Amino acid sequence: MADTAGTFTDLEIRIFQKQEQGYPVEITLGGQQEFPRGFLPAEVLPWSPGGDVVADGSKLFEMLFKDGTLRGAWAEARGRAPQRRLRFRIDPQAAELHALPWELLLENQALLAAQADTPFSRYLPIALPWSGAVEQRPxxxxxxxxxxxxxxxxxxxxxxxxxxxxxxxxxxxxxxxxxxxxxxxxxxxxxxxxxxxxxxxxxxxxxxxxxxxxxxxxxxxxxxxxxxxxxxxxxxxxxxxxxxxxxxxxxxxxxxxxxxxxxxxxxxxxxxxxxxxxxxxxxxxxxxxxxxxxxxxxxxxxxxxxxxxxxxxxxxxxxxxxxxxxxxxxxxxxxxxxxxxxxxxxxxxxEVDARGEVLGSKNPKIFWTGLIRMLQQGKCTPLIGPRVCGRWIPSRNEIAERWAIEHGYPFGDKVNLARVAQYMASSQGEDFPRGELMDTTLKEMLRRLPEELRPAKQASSLTELVNAVGFQTLVADDPNEVHRVLAALNLPLYLTTNFVSFMTESLQALQRKPTRELCRWNERLDGLPSIFEERPDYRPTPEEPLVYHFFGTDDEPDSVVLTEDNYFDWLVKVSAEPERVPPVIQAAMTNTQLMFLGYSMHDIEFRVIMRGLIATRGQRRNFKHVAVQLDVDDVQVENVGSVQTFLQQYFQDAEINVYWGSMEQFISELKEQWENASR
The missing domain is CATH 3.40.50.720 (NAD(P)-binding Rossmann-like Domain)
Incomplete structure (x- = not known):
């Protein structure tokens, strides 16, 4: 491509749910600089067009920037970024504002949504995966x-x-x-x-x-x-x-x-x-x-x-x-x-857009050759994060926003699930948000299922529902489904911070005999049966692999790590009593290449794993290779050095490769490279 999206600076105008003063409006430039909040007058609705495009567009612009604070923020942002990608973000609680013709916004007789230096869209930040920029033609x-x-x-x-x-x-x-x-x-x-x-x-x-x-x-x-x-x-x-x-x-x-x-x-x-x-x-x-x-x-x-x-x-x-x-x-x-x-x-x-980028590497082929070799030798351990299950269950951000509205969460970080859940637990008890999580995800998965796949008998958990439907049926039309691709790698061990059973179900679909284990991070879990107690000499194999859940499973709700206090308690317990993580898991994290999939650097799961299992034992570990997939929106090209530095503080002298691209891009390439090597 001759032109790239990097030419433009992101400029986001976000409008929130109506308050007494009107609709709160925030302007953000480059994803970092936030200007003081202003307000859009509530009398902008109902909108009464006059029939004159110029007059209507000017009127709407004047209404949007009637607040002097917003007018100043717009002028400063426009001056700092002559070429700006203008994203108009209307919160779901202010959805009535979508009825306004924002594409009419007219400044100095110029339609913003028709200017070459101001690409314009209505932006809805949905935390769902997608398949990446298309390379295929036609x-x-x-x-x-x-x-x-x-x-x-x-x-x-x-x-x-x-x-x-x-x-x-x-x-x-x-x-x-x-x-x-x-x-x-x-x-x-x-x-x-x-x-x-x-x-x-x-x-x-x-x-x-x-x-x-x-x-x-x-x-x-x-x-x-x-x-x-x-x-x-x-x-x-x-x-x-x-x-x-x-x-x-x-x-x-x-x-x-x-x-x-x-x-x-x-x-x-x-x-x-x-x-x-x-x-x-x-x-x-x-x-x-x-x-x-x-x-x-x-x-x-x-x-x-x-x-x-x-x-x-x-x-x-x-x-x-x-x-x-x-x-x-x-x-x-x-x-x-x-x-x-x-x-x-x-x-x-x-091709570069469609395939993502290996940051800090001059030759991506070396990265893939090394990773495939480790996989073939069974010396690579995937660690599966929260951004891989978006097709069938809602994302953490979606759940948090829904709960924030339902339970009157009073703070600004309404997409932070750990904090919203903490707020719910403080007023209704520690177990309440766990029950809500199980109920919310189960109902949403049922809603997303085609009617002909919904089982006649009501399922009591996600695991029971997936068993009833059949995981092969769920992913039959998606050869690049993450768990399906990972299961085909024939590995002995899969680690995850998710509570769903998708990895176990995917292995069973390939006639493997997986064992599902969870971290006993609190005393209520100590009495649960464990394969490590039943078979002290147990070692996972490709035929009988182990799926290990760091933060709990849906069929043991007490094991789910959800609130901020849960994460803090998990850190304290695992740090003070390292034996709560089985030696097999500790050895794998030391002696195999770790492959992080479906995380953002800002995810609390990622930070807790880094702190609880990596940093606290850093002096006793000798990490050799680490591969980390990060979403495109998670890091900008100019910040590559800071990403490497951030990860290096945990992995010390390890060789760290960061794949900059979507989960779907990474899995698609991984599947292609694996199949080519297997021919």
Whole structure:
């Protein structure tokens, strides 16, 4: 790529739940500098457009920066960062503000969302994994034009002119290099089941064109799809989101556009559905927030896809497409909305983008050769972190935010699960948050399961539910599922800080006989049976591997380390009584290459393991090789040295390799390298 996302400085405007003074607003530059908080006046709602784009855009800008503190922060941030990636982050508790046309923001007669130096998006920081920037060409795009034959009769909606809509899209795609973009049009009927069947073929983009509806009281969106006979069948947003969430490989982009005969409710539906699709793991959603003419839709689609294929940054492509509409004199240039969950907005890239980077290494092949050799010899021990289970259970951040709202958590760090759980424990008892965790994750996994996979008998734990469904069934459509790939490595030992049984279930699916053990970090666990007591000479093997949980398991809730006090107690116990960690585990952490997967440097699990098992015994250990996978958003390129220094203080003279990329990128490369070496 000629251009990279690193050209732009991140500028985030975050709006919080309404208070007495209005909506709190915070501006952050470069992910570090926070300006003083200001307030957006509550009277910004209800929004009453005047019909003049310039006047409406100026009015919205003046309302946003009416507070002098915010106006000063914006001026300073703009001066410090001439090229800025503007992320508009609206908290879920202020979701009503998504109804405002933020893409209209006008400063000095210039539309912010159309400027080349200000890529603009609505940002939803969902802590779910994704498959990384796509290296593959052509990029595969699936188009579905839904035109039920009884729309007029059943819902008093006009029929779409499918031939006209298809022709308009074909003209839009005609200007895009055909070697870079492969377009497939679905044939009728456009049912939800057939869409799911098509998406399983690995499309990178899904472009929907048709009618929608939105119920403002229920805050529920629906799309007018078809049944098998071609008649209208409403697909509710929860059904659509569940279908998307259970895809092993989700589309990188979903584009929601109303047909030219659509009414206002369709636009409301698309804007309402956009954030929910992002929450389900779709990296980017483009939605039309108002009616657009077929000419505008064609011009926007053409410019958008042409630029997106070129550089892969969806917010930049959106700005550039809007700019082309303004140049053509189109008054509805602000109608398209970009919802993103990726800070970089990078959907496509070259091989380097798709494969991640080994920090501090001039030759990544050496890293992979060494790692594969250690794996083949059984001298590598994976340590699995919290960022690998996002498909079926909510992330720690999601759980924390949900609990913070439900239990009135009064502090600002509402995504810090350990602190939110500590707050709950202080008022309702130590065991209460553990019970809530088991209940929350079990219910959410059930919700995400396709209806046909939900067992008739109610499960009492996640482990019981996974057993009932079958882990092979859960991951059948995802060859790169983390536990599935790790199980195929034929290792004797797997370490994890997660409480779920996914690693054990994955090994059983390969006809291995794994043993599941947990750390006895408190006295209530001392009486539990242990294989190390039953078989004092026990040593894990590839045929009978051991899965060891440092922070507890779901089928022993008392063992789960959740609150801040739990982590402190764990540290104290393990440091004072090192025998609580079996010698087999201690030996593996000393004598094998450690491979950390699914952690952020800021995760409390990562820091506690570093402090409790690494630093306290550093003088007695002789670490040789350590591999650490860190998410792209966790470290910037210019901070590579500080990352190495941070890790070196724990591992001393060990050779430390940091893989800078997503969990999915790392696993995809690991699987590829392993299979190549096994041929």
């Amino acid at each position: 990029i595969k795009l699936l188009v579905a034009i839904s035109d039920p034959d009884d729309l007029k009769e059943k819902y008093d909606l006009a029929q779409a002119d499918v031939a006209l809509e298809r022709k308009a899209l074909e003209e839009a795609f005609a200007h895009v290099d055909q070697k870079s973009l492969e377009v497939t049009f679905m044939e009728a009927p456009i049912t939800l089941e057939r869409i799911e069947e098509e998406l399983r073929k690995g499309y990178h983009i899904f472009h929907y064109l048709g009618h929608g509806a939105y119920n403002s009281k229920r805050q529920q969106a629906a799309l007018y799809l078809q049944d098998a006979a071609g008649h209208a069948k409403r697909a509710l947003d929860d059904e659509i989101v569940s279908m998307v969430a259970r895809q092993g490989v989700r589309p990188h982009l979903i584009f929601l556009a109303a047909c030219q005969s659509a009414v206002r409710s369709s636009a409301d539906a698309f804007v309402g559905l956009g954030p929910k699709l992002v929450s389900a793991g779709v990296p980017a959603v483009i939605a039309m927030q108002d009616f657009v003419t077929v000419d505008t839709a064609r011009k926007f689609s053409s410019a958008f896809y042409q630029r997106l294929v070129e550089h892969g940054q969806v917010d930049r492509a959106g700005n550039e497409a809007r700019s082309s509409l303004l140049t053509a004199g189109r008054p509805d240039a602000s109608v398209p909305v970009a919802f993103l969950r990726l800070k970089s907005a990078q959907l496509w890239g070259n």
